[in-house]
Amino acid sequence: MITSEERLAAQILDALELKKVPIDVFEIARKEKIKLCPTHGSTGFCGRLEYFPDLGRFLLFYPDHPDAEVNPRIRFSIGHELGHYYIEEHRERLMRGEFHSSESGFICEKTFEMQADSFASGLLLPERTLTRFLQSKGRNFLTLQEMLTLAERCATSRECAAIRYAKFAEEKCAVVVSRGDNVLYSISSDDAARIALRLKHGSQVPPQSAARRATTASITEGEIPGSAWFPWTNVRTLSEESIALGYGGLVLTLVAYAHS
Numbered sequence: 001m002i003t004s005e006e007r008l009a010a011q012i013l014d015a016l017e018l019k020k021v022p023i024d025v026f027e028i029a030r031k032e033k034i035k036l037c038p039t040h041g042s043t044g045f046c047g048r049l050e051y052f053p054d055l056g057r058f059l060l061f062y063p064d065h066p067d068a069e070v071n072p073r074i075r076f077s078i079g080h081e082l083g084h085y086y087i088e089e090h091r092e093r094l095m096r097g098e099f100h101s102s103e104s105g106f107i108c109e110k111t112f113e114m115q116a117d118s119f120a121s122g123l124l125l126p127e128r129t130l131t132r133f134l135q136s137k138g139r140n141f142l143t144l145q146e147m148l149t150l151a152e153r154c155a156t157s158r159e160c161a162a163i164r165y166a167k168f169a170e171e172k173c174a175v176v177v178s179r180g181d182n183v184l185y186s187i188s189s190d191d192a193a194r195i196a197l198r199l200k201h202g203s204q205v206p207p208q209s210a211a212r213r214a215t216t217a218s219i220t221e222g223e224i225p226g227s228a229w230f231p232w233t234n235v236r237t238l239s240e241e242s243i244a245l246g247y248g249g250l251v252l253t254l255v256a257y258a259h260s
């Protein structure tokens, strides 16, 4: 399902006439007169957008990095902060200084973060690019390799491209990020979710799955009974493609209805 934040990102790209990937997030900030502030922050610092009433402008702090312009993590962080800038409610709150008030408590902070993430993925992997890429394949699904190619073309992380694809896909599929036998998170396409092909954090990765065999940067493929991943369904066969991401022991898997 396309979220309203992804739709907003598409509108911004249209309005700014940005048609080519990789999308230059720095250029967007400059066009909006947001001051870019590379910062030597503590480890784990991703970025922050702040409004300075005295200057009458927004300052966007992000980790200083020699390859910031092409670094997928930093590009995503900037896309996320731009989400806070463009999503009206976020922007209003920032301008009122609410994000930083000590007593705010901010019960729905997680929702705001998810909305900004959704905006960022819509900005970095534009709907237009996804649609054209699928059209160029002449079918309604992508392979894991094609998803990785898309990530590279858009200068985003492989995880980001995979999540965006799963939400966008018209096929029954799920993207799973796991470590060992543990599912860390998973996103299902609408069609897959409709028939309960959904996994939660902490679900088990089947011992016989490609996800358990994937230890290198090359793709491990396989077919598996649907009940191995989703014991509550009677889906017969699912195709699997997995790749070790090369950090934190993470494995990215695309589980889909087997294509004939």
Ligand SMILES: [Zn+2]
Residues within 6 Å of the ligand: 080, 081, 084, 112, 113, 116
């Ligand atoms: Zn945020």
